[in-house]
Amino acid sequence: MLSYIVWDMDPTLFSLGSFELRWYGLLFAAGFVCGYFIMARIFQWENKPEALLDALLLTMIISTVLGARVGHYVFYEGYRFAEAPLKFIWDMLIPPYAGLASHGASIGILVGLYLFAKKNKQSYLWTTDRLVIVAALGGAFIRLGNLMNSEIVGKASVNSWAFLFVRNTEYSQIPRHPAQLYESISCLVLFLILWGLYSRWKEKTPAGILTGIFFVWIFTLRFFYEFLKENQESFEDQMTLNMGQWLSIPLVIFGLVMLVRSFRTPRSA
Numbered sequence: 001m002l003s004y005i006v007w008d009m010d011p012t013l014f015s016l017g018s019f020e021l022r023w024y025g026l027l028f029a030a031g032f033v034c035g036y037f038i039m040a041r042i043f044q045w046e047n048k049p050e051a052l053l054d055a056l057l058l059t060m061i062i063s064t065v066l067g068a069r070v071g072h073y074v075f076y077e078g079y080r081f082a083e084a085p086l087k088f089i090w091d092m093l094i095p096p097y098a099g100l101a102s103h104g105a106s107i108g109i110l111v112g113l114y115l116f117a118k119k120n121k122q123s124y125l126w127t128t129d130r131l132v133i134v135a136a137l138g139g140a141f142i143r144l145g146n147l148m149n150s151e152i153v154g155k156a157s158v159n160s161w162a163f164l165f166v167r168n169t170e171y172s173q174i175p176r177h178p179a180q181l182y183e184s185i186s187c188l189v190l191f192l193i194l195w196g197l198y199s200r201w202k203e204k205t206p207a208g209i210l211t212g213i214f215f216v217w218i219f220t221l222r223f224f225y226e227f228l229k230e231n232q233e234s235f236e237d238q239m240t241l242n243m244g245q246w247l248s249i250p251l252v253i254f255g256l257v258m259l260v261r262s263f264r265t266p267r268s269a
Contacts, residue, residue, distance in 0.1 A: 004175035008166040023148035031141035035134030063112025071104010103247040125207040132214035139187035147180040154179035209262040215255025219248040
């Protein structure tokens with residue numbers, strides 16, 4: 001009897017000629033679709049104009065993809081810029097988007113939502129507090145997509161729930177922590193917590209509290225999960241903390257600032 005799980009999932013759901021539908025793309029899109037319906041319910045509860053919903057969805061898509069892509073290149077492949085600046089920028093902006101960084105996506109979303117709130121005269125923290133709910137659910141979908149791709153694998157493990165990633169030729173020799181699954185489950189739990197708190201408070205949600213919980217939860221766990229994961233780039237092997245951990249620290253601090261601000265601000269504000 002095997003003491004580990006053999007993971008041999010085909011990342012392609014189906015193909016037709018040169019076209020193929022991959023699990024990752026399907027799950028990525030599912031996160032936005034589910035998020036749209038959740039935000040529609042929130043807009044309905046709080047009597048917000050539905051006309052803003054489509055603009056918000058477009059902002060989220062652009063901010064997530066652009067932030068994640070630019071973040072990956074700046075944080076993990078920045079050394080390439082000095083070698084060939086134009087090719088670096090071309091590869092960063094033109095599909096296919098093989099490399100995406102969650103820290104870059106978070107920064108991109110924060111910037112995108114600031115521009116959205118300013119343009120549409122909405123409260124920035126009202127916007128972020130609602131969007132982090134669907135962002136947590138989207139994170140669960142995306143990390144599940146990483147599992148389907150057998151990428152972002154964990155370090156060697158002797159646990160009975162360890163995965164042998166058969167299709168990842170670089171790390172297929174021994175069972176490993178299913179780090180993608182850990183993060184997916186953590187995001188799903190966070191979504192349930194944030195949705196439960198919002199459903200209780202709705203329009204009386206203290207400004208910044210859900211944003212703070214999101215960033216502290218996601219990036220504190222990300223910091224510790226990195227100890228169980230293989231480094232994404234070789235230069236990280238020489239670092240005491242890898243790039244993901246260093247990038248998580250300021251985002252955790254940002255979340256703590258949001259929580260302190262929320263606790264110090266009267267509910268009526």
